Amino acid sequence: MDTLLTLTGAWLTLRQLLEAVWHSDWLTVALKFFPFVLLCELPVQLFVMLGALRRYLEERHCARHPLHFSPKVSCVVTCYSEGVDVQKTIRSLTGQLYDGQIEILAIVDGAVQNRHTLVALRALQNYVKAVPSRRLEIVPKLQRGGRVSSLNQGLALASGAIVLALDGDTSFDNDMIRHAVRHFADPNVVAVAGNLRVRNVGRTFVTRLQALEYMLSIHLSRAGLDAFNVINNISGAFGIFRRDFLRRIGGWDSGTAEDLDLTLRIKKYFMRYPKLRIRFEPRAMGHTDAPESSWQFLKQRLRWDGDLSYLYLRKYRHHLRPGLLGVRNFLALVWTGLLFQLAMPFVVVGYTSYVLLVYPAEVVLGVLAFVYLFYALLAALMYVEYWLLYSERKRQDLRLAWVLLLFPAFTFVTRCWNAIATLNELLTKSHLDSAMAPAWVLRRTKY
Numbered sequence: 001m002d003t004l005l006t007l008t009g010a011w012l013t014l015r016q017l018l019e020a021v022w023h024s025d026w027l028t029v030a031l032k033f034f035p036f037v038l039l040c041e042l043p044v045q046l047f048v049m050l051g052a053l054r055r056y057l058e059e060r061h062c063a064r065h066p067l068h069f070s071p072k073v074s075c076v077v078t079c080y081s082e083g084v085d086v087q088k089t090i091r092s093l094t095g096q097l098y099d100g101q102i103e104i105l106a107i108v109d110g111a112v113q114n115r116h117t118l119v120a121l122r123a124l125q126n127y128v129k130a131v132p133s134r135r136l137e138i139v140p141k142l143q144r145g146g147r148v149s150s151l152n153q154g155l156a157l158a159s160g161a162i163v164l165a166l167d168g169d170t171s172f173d174n175d176m177i178r179h180a181v182r183h184f185a186d187p188n189v190v191a192v193a194g195n196l197r198v199r200n201v202g203r204t205f206v207t208r209l210q211a212l213e214y215m216l217s218i219h220l221s222r223a224g225l226d227a228f229n230v231i232n233n234i235s236g237a238f239g240i241f242r243r244d245f246l247r248r249i250g251g252w253d254s255g256t257a258e259d260l261d262l263t264l265r266i267k268k269y270f271m272r273y274p275k276l277r278i279r280f281e282p283r284a285m286g287h288t289d290a291p292e293s294s295w296q297f298l299k300q301r302l303r304w305d306g307d308l309s310y311l312y313l314r315k316y317r318h319h320l321r322p323g324l325l326g327v328r329n330f331l332a333l334v335w336t337g338l339l340f341q342l343a344m345p346f347v348v349v350g351y352t353s354y355v356l357l358v359y360p361a362e363v364v365l366g367v368l369a370f371v372y373l374f375y376a377l378l379a380a381l382m383y384v385e386y387w388l389l390y391s392e393r394k395r396q397d398l399r400l401a402w403v404l405l406l407f408p409a410f411t412f413v414t415r416c417w418n419a420i421a422t423l424n425e426l427l428t429k430s431h432l433d434s435a436m437a438p439a440w441v442l443r444r445t446k447y
Helices: 002-022 026-034 035-062 082-096 117-122 125-129 149-159 176-185 203-224 243-248 260-269 296-313 329-359 360-387 394-398 401-405 407-428
Strands: 073-081 102-109 133-141 164-167 191-200 238-240 275-289
Touching: 002 360, 035 203, 035 329, 035 360, 073 082, 073 149, 082 102, 082 117, 082 125, 082 133, 082 164, 102 149, 117 133, 117 164, 117 407, 125 133, 133 149, 149 164, 149 243, 149 260, 164 176, 164 243, 176 191, 176 238, 176 275, 191 203, 191 243, 191 260, 203 275, 203 360, 203 401, 203 407, 238 243, 238 275, 260 275, 260 296, 296 329, 296 407, 329 360, 329 407, 360 394, 360 401, 360 407, 401 407
Parallel strands: 073 102, 073 164, 102 133, 191 275
Antiparallel strands: 164 238, 191 238
C-alpha cells in the first residue's frame, strides 16, 4: 500500500511538471534544473548541435570541389601485446584507396616480451610489399618505454609529410586516408581528428551504450566543435598531423593522456598564429574495441577521467589563458572542459544527494523522472541530427535507437564515476599508475 501511494505521488509530481512545461511556466521548470544545467550543459549541447548543422551545410557546398591531394603519409602504429589482431590494422592501411605513398611504421614496444606481436607483423611483410606504393617497416624496441616513446620513435623515422598516429588494435575504412589528408591542402591545418566507431558493438549491452556514446560525444560533438575551430581533443587512437609542425613543437610529451596533452600544446600556438586550425573529419573512420563488461568500462574511465583532471588542474593550470589559446579556444575550454567535464559531475552528485535527503520519496521520484525525460529527449534530438546528417551506416545505427531509453542512466553513472576519478587523481596522483607506460617513465613527469 505504501509503495502504491509513493508511486501515485510520484506520478502527480511528474504530471504537474509536465503541465508546467505545457503552460510555459518556465520558472517552475527551471527550478528543477539547477542553474548549472541551464547555464552550462544545455547551452553546450545546443552549441554542438548548431555547429554540427553548420558544418554539414558547409561541407555540402565544399563537396562540389573535391581535392586531389595525395602527399606521402607515414602511419605510426604503436604496438603492444596485440598479437595477431595487429594484422587487421596493417591490412586495412595497406588496402587504402589512396593514390599517394603510404609508409607503415609498426613500432613494437617491449619486443622481447611481445614477440607474438612481432611475429604477426613479420608475417605480413610480403603481403604489404606486393602492393604498389606501400611499405611496411617494423621497428622492435627491446626495452618497453610506453606509448609516447613509440610515437616519438615513429615521428623521428617518418618520411611522409603527413603523420598518422594509430593504435595497433584499430582498423580503418579503406577511404580513411583520402578523407583525412585532404584537409592538409590548407596550409593552416596542422592536425585532423579522426572519427571512431565501436567495432564490437554487438557483444554486450555495455558496448552498445558506448557505441551510442561514441556517435554523440565523438562523431556529432566534434563535428559541432569543428565548425568553430574549438576541437577539444585529437584521439590518441587516431590522430593525423602535419609532420614538420609536430617536430617543431617537440612531438609527444612523456606521461599519460598524451592525446589531450598534445592537443593542448598545439592550441598554445593559436593566439600567436590565429589562422591555425585543427579539423575533424567524420568520413575518416576507425574501428576500435570497447570494454565489454561494466568493470572493464569503469576501470577505463577511471584512467581517462583522472588523466583529464591531471592535465587541466595540474600540468596546464598556468597555461589555460586567452593569451596563449586565444579568446575563442579559452572560452570553449573553460565551458566544455573545466565546467562541463570537471565541475558538472560534482554538481550532479551534489544535486542528487540534496534531493534524496530533503524531499519525500514521491517528490524525489517525480522530479528524477522529469529530469530523466529531459535528458532522454535531448539525447534523442542529438541522435536524430547525427543519424540524418552524419551517419554513414544508417541501418546499423538505427538498431541502436532503443538504447536511447537507457542512455540518460548511463550518462548519470559515468558522471558520478567522473567525480570519483577526479577525486582519486587529486588525492592519489593516479596518473602515475597507468598501463600506458612503465612506472619509471611516468615518474619522470614533473607534476
